[in-house]
Amino acid sequence: MSAQDVTITLPDGATKTVAAGTTIADFVKTQIGPGLAKAALFATIDGAEVDLSRTLDRSAKLAIFTTKNPESLDLVRHDAAHIVASVVQRLFPGTQVTIGPTTDDGFYYDFARDTPFTPEDLERIEQAANEEIRADHPFVRKEVSKDEALALFERLGEKFKLEIIEDIFAKGATTLTLYSHGDWTDFCLGPHGPSTGRVGVIKLLSVAGAYWRGDHRNAQLQRIYGTAFFTQKDLDAWMTQQEEARKRDHRKLGKELDLFAFHPAAPGAVFWTANGTMIFTILAGAMRRLCLSNGYAEIKTPLLYNKMLWEKSGHWGKYRENMFLILDPEADDTLAVEDRASFSLKPMNCPSHHLFYEMKRRSYRELPLRLHTQDVLHRNEATGVLSGLTRVRQFQQDDAHIYLMESQITDEVKRLAAMIAKVYAAFGLEFTAKFATRPEQKIGDDALWDRAEAALRAALEETGLPYELKPGDGAFYGPKIDFDVADSIGRKWQLGTIQLDYVAPERFELGYIGPDNNEHRPVVIHRAIYGSFERFIGILIEHYAGNFPVWLAPEQVRILPVHDRHLAWAEEVQARLLAAGLRVDVDRSRSKLGAQIRDAQLAKIPYALVIGDKEVEAQGVSPRKHGTGKDADLGLQTLDAFLAVIQPEAEIPY
RNA sequence: GCCGAUGUAGCUCAGGGGUAGAGCAGCUGAUUCGUAAUCAGCAGGCCGGCGGUUCGAAACCGCCCAUCGGCUCCA
Numbered sequence: 001m002s003a004q005d006v007t008i009t010l011p012d013g014a015t016k017t018v019a020a021g022t023t024i025a026d027f028v029k030t031q032i033g034p035g036l037a038k039a040a041l042f043a044t045i046d047g048a049e050v051d052l053s054r055t056l057d058r059s060a061k062l063a064i065f066t067t068k069n070p071e072s073l074d075l076v077r078h079d080a081a082h083i084v085a086s087v088v089q090r091l092f093p094g095t096q097v098t099i100g101p102t103t104d105d106g107f108y109y110d111f112a113r114d115t116p117f118t119p120e121d122l123e124r125i126e127q128a129a130n131e132e133i134r135a136d137h138p139f140v141r142k143e144v145s146k147d148e149a150l151a152l153f154e155r156l157g158e159k160f161k162l163e164i165i166e167d168i169f170a171k172g173a174t175t176l177t178l179y180s181h182g183d184w185t186d187f188c189l190g191p192h193g194p195s196t197g198r199v200g201v202i203k204l205l206s207v208a209g210a211y212w213r214g215d216h217r218n219a220q221l222q223r224i225y226g227t228a229f230f231t232q233k234d235l236d237a238w239m240t241q242q243e244e245a246r247k248r249d250h251r252k253l254g255k256e257l258d259l260f261a262f263h264p265a266a267p268g269a270v271f272w273t274a275n276g277t278m279i280f281t282i283l284a285g286a287m288r289r290l291c292l293s294n295g296y297a298e299i300k301t302p303l304l305y306n307k308m309l310w311e312k313s314g315h316w317g318k319y320r321e322n323m324f325l326i327l328d329p330e331a332d333d334t335l336a337v338e339d340r341a342s343f344s345l346k347p348m349n350c351p352s353h354h355l356f357y358e359m360k361r362r363s364y365r366e367l368p369l370r371l372h373t374q375d376v377l378h379r380n381e382a383t384g385v386l387s388g389l390t391r392v393r394q395f396q397q398d399d400a401h402i403y404l405m406e407s408q409i410t411d412e413v414k415r416l417a418a419m420i421a422k423v424y425a426a427f428g429l430e431f432t433a434k435f436a437t438r439p440e441q442k443i444g445d446d447a448l449w450d451r452a453e454a455a456l457r458a459a460l461e462e463t464g465l466p467y468e469l470k471p472g473d474g475a476f477y478g479p480k481i482d483f484d485v486a487d488s489i490g491r492k493w494q495l496g497t498i499q500l501d502y503v504a505p506e507r508f509e510l511g512y513i514g515p516d517n518n519e520h521r522p523v524v525i526h527r528a529i530y531g532s533f534e535r536f537i538g539i540l541i542e543h544y545a546g547n548f549p550v551w552l553a554p555e556q557v558r559i560l561p562v563h564d565r566h567l568a569w570a571e572e573v574q575a576r577l578l579a580a581g582l583r584v585d586v587d588r589s590r591s592k593l594g595a596q597i598r599d600a601q602l603a604k605i606p607y608a609l610v611i612g613d614k615e616v617e618a619q620g621v622s623p624r625k626h627g628t629g630k631d632a633d634l635g636l637q638t639l640d641a642f643l644a645v646i647q648p649e650a651e652i653p654y
Numbered sequence: 655g656c657c658g659a660u661g662u663a664g665c666u667c668a669g670g671g672g673u674a675g676a677g678c679a680g681c682u683g684a685u686u687c688g689u690a691a692u693c694a695g696c697a698g699g700c701c702g703g704c705g706g707u708u709c710g711a712a713a714c715c716g717c718c719c720a721u722c723g724g725c726u727c728c729a
Contacts, residue, residue, distance in 0.1 A: 108724095116658060208724030209657025216726045220657060223724070251722095255665075264702080264720045322727090377729090382655050383720090385727065397729065494729075532729040563686050590686070598690035612688055624689060633689060 007059040018056060025052040025194070028064055039066040041198060042075055042191045051141050051191040067230045074102050076199045079139065079192050080129070080228035081107040083202065086184035087128040088224070092121075097186065098160040098212065098221055105238075106227025110210055112160060117207045117222055125224070126204040136197030137181040141190060149176040149187065160212065161187070200230040203239075245489060250541035251388040257546050257604060259537075259554075260389065268386045268393030270534060275554035278583070279540075280533055282552055284374055286652045287398045287423075287530065294419060296370040296400060301352035303376060304343050312507060313351040314443045318476050322379045323347050345378040350501075350526055353401040354508040362512040367522065368404035368412055374533075375399075389538030396533045402525040403510070406455065409523065413459035413481075413498060416527055420483055420496050423529050426653040427540065429485040431496075433465050436473035436480050443476055444503035453479045455523075456500040475526075477503045487543035495536060499526040547627055550606045550649035557584040557646070558605045559621075560596040562612035569616045573609065573639060580643055582650060601626060607646060
């Protein structure tokens, strides 16, 4: 080994010695093998991702990544974003480029162009992008100084890029890395694959407006969404999977299973059908029982309040845009709308609960005082954000406010974490916790926030739950822990929340008499477990793909008489199941059994009971279990045997 | 709120400047049938709303409403 040699350690521990300055590509070809050299996409040197064109200048650990490594998909999608940007600029001269990152499922690229891209434009771009892949242009890396970078993008007339370059150097960079393929150049951290040909296949998905730097006061850009895969087969598999996800869309299933509806006369407000209402009330009742057994009291408070309440709570200053205002008919109509408003529908329950709390003297012996409410809330959401059950204007939360002493925070947060875990487990929902700290728009001084954040975080640490930090994501009145759940196909939803609030007790001058006979200030915890019933039911529909467990199914059993002469026994069975507390219907259509079964299957009813001559003779039933294919028929059995199967499944698990 | 797309029967969807179509669902009749669709007939629509262009508009244009995909925001 000469002084100019370096020692390279491979992931399996093997070491190789080569001359310093050898490129990774050459190293792989000569020291490992031409097979891997051909398959390689990028590498890591001591864990840092690099291009294969980089040289080995010091002894280090080297790992080579190919299409077999999951990380590589993200790399080719980044390559794909560059390719799309290059063909867009070729096909649509004058279009400016901005940024083009990868996402979980693919990538997007934001363009500045006056005329929006049409679906036909997208097809042309996709075709040209895939031609660019076939042209197999190498990605060429080059480092330049700030002046060179500015000169280049100045000449290209890319004003958004110039802005980004200034930022990058302002943050302390000394050089900028350029990547070119064909005659097109962009800058980015890299790495990129060896050439465009390694991308496989690009599929463009949609075009949408997006604001420059995500700020709605900035220019609106045209965002092209796309994805890329190594092979057409992978892409097809992904497209099929997307298709499957669309089949369990709660809006589609809500119609098919007759759970809920919307009407243009009340945008963002749900019409719950009998089926949907059944699910809603089961969830509401289950939460009531859980709260009762955890020392909560349920209360009801008014929906409509004089604006003086909102001024006191701080909502008038921070939340008015989202509130439905009732205008005073006597008011001077030259005034601004908010000055004519006299009342508002409540967008949150907290101020109502604070009023309730302060209606009488409170003792430390009452604390923690846990107030639970499922009242209706209204928030005037922007038209563009409404979406099925997940984003509505009228909704109900499984809301509660807990008034307690600072010393009780840890125990209470632990109690809440246990309740949350129990509820989500009942649905088979996996969850993760996120700790969110003070946002820019906030009320209360920093000293108060310091205490609130420290207390909540300490309590969270004590629960032992793993959590992720979300700085600046707190509510305007306090820090919070949000609970994200993942549904059966891995999608994440934010549901439960625990929010600590030192500000409201100050504003509402809440107090309790302590053991020292002096008045003290309580702390408030805001908490919800389902979040909103509407969103939660939407998520459950998708999680179960409409196949509700017996305890949640609006119709648990459907009885299918084979012939009219079996109706008498069918009705007898129905009466006995109803008496056992089950939700049961009889199919009185005169269709053939096959059609009756099909209807019951499509309605996703957990059990269908076939009743024909055999069953009447034996005074029994033949249950058929939904969704179990060839094993669906459970065979002739007594009613008691069937009850023994279904009753445990009908029990609410929390 | 912003950008784009869409809106035809209860549902799913064809059609497209010259009298509005299908399947399923519904209703009526026949069929009484054993584990995912029995047959026939009937009925059903101001083609989202308002304006405009045109001899003629469901179709073309404008505005509005709603929905969908995103952005900002969020339970």
